Amino acid sequence: MNLFLCALILLFGGSLIVLPIRKSSLAALLGTLTTVLATPLTGYVALKVLLSGQSLSLSLPWSVPGAEFNLLLDPLAAFFVLPISALSLFCALYAGAYLEHDGQTRPLTPHWFFFNIMVLAMLLVVTASNAVLFLAVWEIMTISSFFLVAWDHHLEDVRKAAWLYLLAAHVGMMLLIALFILAGRYCGSLNFSDFGLLAKLPLSIASLLFLLALFGFGVKAGLFPVHIWLPDAHPAAPSHVSALMSGVLIKTGIYGILRILSFLPPAPAWWGWLMALLGAGGAVYGISMAAQQRDIKRCLAYSTVENIGIIFLALGFGMVAVTGGHPTIALFTFAGGLLHLWNHALFKGVMFLGAGALLHATGTRDMNHMGGLLRRMPLTGLLWIGGSLAIGALPPLNGFISEWLIYIGLAQAGTALEGYAALAPLLLFGLLGLVGALALVTFSRLIGICLLGQPRNSTVACAQDTPPIMLICIGCLLTGCLAIGTFPQGALRLLMKPLSQVTRLPIGEELVQAVAPLGQWNLMLLASLVVLAGLLVWLRHLRPLAQAATWGCGYRFPTARMSYTGEGYAGFASQHLLPGVMRPEVSGGKVCGLFPPPTALAQHSTDPVLMRFLQPIFVAIAERCQWLHWLQQGKMPIYLVYIFVTSVVLMAWSIWAGGHGGG
Amino acid sequence: MANLLLITVILINFFTLGSARLVACIRAVAVQGALLSLLPLVAHGMSGHALILGTGALIFKGILIPWLLLRAIREARIRREVEPYIGFVATLVLGALVTAGAFIFADFLPLAQEHHEGLFVPAALATMFSGFLLLITRRKAITQVLGYLMLENGIFIFSVLLSVAIPLMVEAGILLDLLVSVFVMGIVLNQINREFSTLNTERLTALKE
Numbered sequence: 001m002n003l004f005l006c007a008l009i010l011l012f013g014g015s016l017i018v019l020p021i022r023k024s025s026l027a028a029l030l031g032t033l034t035t036v037l038a039t040p041l042t043g044y045v046a047l048k049v050l051l052s053g054q055s056l057s058l059s060l061p062w063s064v065p066g067a068e069f070n071l072l073l074d075p076l077a078a079f080f081v082l083p084i085s086a087l088s089l090f091c092a093l094y095a096g097a098y099l100e101h102d103g104q105t106r107p108l109t110p111h112w113f114f115f116n117i118m119v120l121a122m123l124l125v126v127t128a129s130n131a132v133l134f135l136a137v138w139e140i141m142t143i144s145s146f147f148l149v150a151w152d153h154h155l156e157d158v159r160k161a162a163w164l165y166l167l168a169a170h171v172g173m174m175l176l177i178a179l180f181i182l183a184g185r186y187c188g189s190l191n192f193s194d195f196g197l198l199a200k201l202p203l204s205i206a207s208l209l210f211l212l213a214l215f216g217f218g219v220k221a222g223l224f225p226v227h228i229w230l231p232d233a234h235p236a237a238p239s240h241v242s243a244l245m246s247g248v249l250i251k252t253g254i255y256g257i258l259r260i261l262s263f264l265p266p267a268p269a270w271w272g273w274l275m276a277l278l279g280a281g282g283a284v285y286g287i288s289m290a291a292q293q294r295d296i297k298r299c300l301a302y303s304t305v306e307n308i309g310i311i312f313l314a315l316g317f318g319m320v321a322v323t324g325g326h327p328t329i330a331l332f333t334f335a336g337g338l339l340h341l342w343n344h345a346l347f348k349g350v351m352f353l354g355a356g357a358l359l360h361a362t363g364t365r366d367m368n369h370m371g372g373l374l375r376r377m378p379l380t381g382l383l384w385i386g387g388s389l390a391i392g393a394l395p396p397l398n399g400f401i402s403e404w405l406i407y408i409g410l411a412q413a414g415t416a417l418e419g420y421a422a423l424a425p426l427l428l429f430g431l432l433g434l435v436g437a438l439a440l441v442t443f444s445r446l447i448g449i450c451l452l453g454q455p456r457n458s459t460v461a462c463a464q465d466t467p468p469i470m471l472i473c474i475g476c477l478l479t480g481c482l483a484i485g486t487f488p489q490g491a492l493r494l495l496m497k498p499l500s501q502v503t504r505l506p507i508g509e510e511l512v513q514a515v516a517p518l519g520q521w522n523l524m525l526l527a528s529l530v531v532l533a534g535l536l537v538w539l540r541h542l543r544p545l546a547q548a549a550t551w552g553c554g555y556r557f558p559t560a561r562m563s564y565t566g567e568g569y570a571g572f573a574s575q576h577l578l579p580g581v582m583r584p585e586v587s588g589g590k591v592c593g594l595f596p597p598p599t600a601l602a603q604h605s606t607d608p609v610l611m612r613f614l615q616p617i618f619v620a621i622a623e624r625c626q627w628l629h630w631l632q633q634g635k636m637p638i639y640l641v642y643i644f645v646t647s648v649v650l651m652a653w654s655i656w657a658g659g660h661g662g663g
Numbered sequence: 664m665a666n667l668l669l670i671t672v673i674l675i676n677f678f679t680l681g682s683a684r685l686v687a688c689i690r691a692v693a694v695q696g697a698l699l700s701l702l703p704l705v706a707h708g709m710s711g712h713a714l715i716l717g718t719g720a721l722i723f724k725g726i727l728i729p730w731l732l733l734r735a736i737r738e739a740r741i742r743r744e745v746e747p748y749i750g751f752v753a754t755l756v757l758g759a760l761v762t763a764g765a766f767i768f769a770d771f772l773p774l775a776q777e778h779h780e781g782l783f784v785p786a787a788l789a790t791m792f793s794g795f796l797l798l799i800t801r802r803k804a805i806t807q808v809l810g811y812l813m814l815e816n817g818i819f820i821f822s823v824l825l826s827v828a829i830p831l832m833v834e835a836g837i838l839l840d841l842l843v844s845v846f847v848m849g850i851v852l853n854q855i856n857r858e859f860s861t862l863n864t865e866r867l868t869a870l871k872e
Contacts, residue, residue, distance in 0.1 A: 637798070
């Protein structure tokens with residue numbers, strides 16, 4: 001634990017040291033150095049806890065009423081500390097090169113200060129074992145990530161996105177405060193170690209606490225109906241920040257739910273069903289929205305909603321299985337969900353960092369302006385394709401393993417249960433299949449439109465490949481994906497301890513045995529793919545082909561405007577598969593008359609939950625509250641009267657409460 | 664002896680509430696601060712702690728801040744408070760009402776036995792409320808600074824009551840806080856004066872959203 005504390009102090013000290021520095025290069029150096037020194041330490045400690053299963057704890061004096069500075073690094077916390085450490089390390093290394101150009105025009109000091117603070121806060125969030133400490137670091141995490149999202153605050157879109165994020169995060173925070181106050185009142189203490197008393201709660205209050213946790217943490221996690229901030233904030237933030245937020249920051253929401261569930265009494269089935277249904281809805285919704293986005297980072301953000309949905313589906317169904325007394329099924333789905341959480345951190349890191357590399361080279365996030373980038377940035381393109389394979393859950397990469405575990409769990413449930421009860425898991429199985437198919441559409445579209453074909457404008461045509469340090473970071477993450485894909489036993493052995501803590505079930509060797517042949521198959525597949533690719537390259541070398549423009553359609557002088565667009569590719573999915581509410585808005589494109597004039601067609605996809613559901617509600621509330629405006633008179637004496645009246649009322653109340661024995 | 668001091672303090676409250684001349688008001692508050700600096704000595708006897716507290720209060724409240732304020736009004740060339748939001752007589756009546764209220768309220772408070780006897784708690788409350796009234800009713804920024812000072816004086820009386828319990832650091836913190844805030848107010852005063860060529864705070868309404 002001392003090592004862990006050292007790393008925390010290092011992060012804190014590092015962020016303070018950066019503060020007075022005005023020179024960008026020095027700030028970047030120190031900021032990177034801090035993370036690079038601190039995160040291997042935390043990662044090492046987490047790995048040790050995961051292997052040994054022994055919790056570490058630390059208690060320091062803290063002079064805040066009701067609070068104690070208690071840290072607890074148990075297997076569940078270590079399960080989250082590991083990806084946080086790994087991803088932060090690579091994101092920090094990547095950021096140095098990514099922001100270099102930005103640093104020439106303005107100091108990078110605030111960025112590095114908030115970056116290190118955010119890493120520190122994430123590490124503290126998953127290890128804090130006192131409610132006050134937890135809420136404090138949770139808030140610090142929100143604020144620091146808000147400033148990172150708002151890094152390009154000269155753009156109005158970015159300001160709006162950051163504002164939406166802050167607003168959503170604080171609505172979630174309100175629920176969390178209510179949750180911890182309720183729990184604290186019941187247990188008489190705000191230490192997590194005393195929250196064990198919650199296990200004796202009657203079901204109604206426990207359900208209330210569960211719902212508060214589900215939606216309070218769900219806002220951060222990007223759970224389906226409350227994911228609204230996510231599709232705007234991820235494109236707005238710098239790419240490595242999006243990677244870190246999408247990869248691990250939102251996972252702290254899942255951590256919170258798992259932690260609270262570990263205190264509550266054994267879950268009734270409907271808790272699990274609720275989580276699974278919201279998850280399934282989120283997965284379908286997220287991926288179908290992702291298939292329509294032109295903005296590559298927005299597409300990835302929706303894919304985050306999808307993956308979080310899959311994780312929730314797995315965890316929720318696992319809870320159902322635990323309640324129903326099917327330990328094997330529960331183990332498979334839980335293991336799949338938890339492994340998918342790690343996997344998502346890895347491949348979403350690859351995808352966002354890769355998208356950042358494309359953005360860095362071309363200066364645009366619009367896929368309709370890219371094209372032909374695989375020829376110009378071969379290494380970046382290759383890594384990005386690897387990431388897409390992983391995220392599309394294709395073998396031999398890691399996404400396949402975790403989704404396979406979930407499929408196995410659902411299929412087993414379908415055969416083990418009897419009668420109509422078997423219908424639900426099979427339905428979820430089908431939905432998951434649909435999600436997988438749409439994910440293939442989404443990511444083949446992402447690769448096809450961005451990397452293949454011909455460049456669609458001159459900036460893209462002369463794009464240069466990414467700086468090596470950025471490539472190395474992406475490459476390391478992709479290697480992690482490959483490693484889990486070909487050697488899943490190792491990852492599952494690390495998962496054992498947190499898995500048994502979450503499910504409260506004994507774990508045998510069946511999981512490892514189930515995935516071991518899968519790893520071998522993946523390895524063979526990888527080897528044969530490599531051999532096949534080598535063969536093809538060799539053949540191509542022997543007999544070079546005449547090269548023509550992709551999608552040139554046999555024209556003599558093809559132009560890039562003739563090639564497929566992102567909308568065209570997703571046209572089938574968006575026009576035939578999706579319900580009307582989720583279709584993008586189309587403007588223009590009407591052709592009339594015998595000799596029609598030039599006309600334009602534009603498609604715009606907004607978030608239907610935000611635009612058609614939440615925004616009208618909040619606008620209506622805001623209109624109802626217009627009359628409160630008269631309180632704001634703009635005169636100082638009036639405001640002072642408010643303070644005066646408040647203090648008088650408080651004094652009177654204190655006497656009244658004292659008279660009734662309350663105070 | 665302590666009660667005599669406190670009654671004088673309350674009378675000074677009334678004087679400040681009822682007076683239109685700024686210089687007189689500043690002097691009155693200065694005298695109030697100086698009287699209060701005697702209070703720790705009177706209440707707790709001659710001890711090192713009380714001495715430090717008294718000297719600090721005298722320097723800040725009795726000398727430094729009034730001097731700053733006098734200089735400020737000399738530079739801004741204003742002498743009188745005109746057209747307060749609420750008239751002087753009305754303010755005085757209100758002041759009397761809140762003072763009476765403070766005395767009644769203090770009776771209800773669950774205080775330690777030795778604090779029930781003296782005038783400390785009611786005087787502290789009355790001074791705080793008078794300061795508040797001054798803040799609310801006056802237009803000129805400088806009188807509002809005075810109101811703020813008076814509020815701090817009220818807090819100071821409270822802290823004397825507890826000065827055995829409160830560590831010196833906290834006292835020093837309060838004094839420092841006071842000084843800094845007066846400095847900030849001074850800067851704000853200057854800015855208001857330069858921007859609107861008057862010290863009336865009502866023009867700040869233009870800053871409303």
